[in-house]
Amino acid sequence: MRKEFQEFIAGGNVVDIAVGFVMGAIFTTLIKAFVDTIIMPIVAIPFGEPSFDSIVWTVNGSDILIGSFLTALAAFLLTALGLFFFFVKPINAWRDRTAKPSDEAEDGPTEIELLTQIRDSLASR
Numbered sequence: 001m002r003k004e005f006q007e008f009i010a011g012g013n014v015v016d017i018a019v020g021f022v023m024g025a026i027f028t029t030l031i032k033a034f035v036d037t038i039i040m041p042i043v044a045i046p047f048g049e050p051s052f053d054s055i056v057w058t059v060n061g062s063d064i065l066i067g068s069f070l071t072a073l074a075a076f077l078l079t080a081l082g083l084f085f086f087f088v089k090p091i092n093a094w095r096d097r098t099a100k101p102s103d104e105a106e107d108g109p110t111e112i113e114l115l116t117q118i119r120d121s122l123a124s125r
Contacts, residue, residue, distance in 0.1 A: 024083075027079070027082065027083065027086075028079055031075060031078050031079040031082055032075050032079075034078065035071070035074050035075040035078055036071070036075075039074060039078065040052060040071055040074065043074070052066075052067030052068070052070045052071050053065070053067045053068055053071065054067055055067030055070070
């Protein structure tokens, strides 16, 4: 059991997941800083405030922090776009370039041919 666990931990998938997690955390921190220091001040210019955090809706004494939500939403959207354009799109392009053409993928008989062979074999019994 210990040996199997060591093989699992030493396998490439666990290491890939760990590296992806760390890169995602670092990328998220970078995008959050970009959103907080550059994007949100530009977007908030029409409101006269340096961020959306001052946009609050008060209902029956309870504050609904709409501005904080808008800031988090902008950070999420920019992070998702960044991940797509810097990680997902290049990886998909690389997979497309290195993928085997679909007509070369199958060397053996098709499913229909196999079923026909089974039928013929059963009929000859």
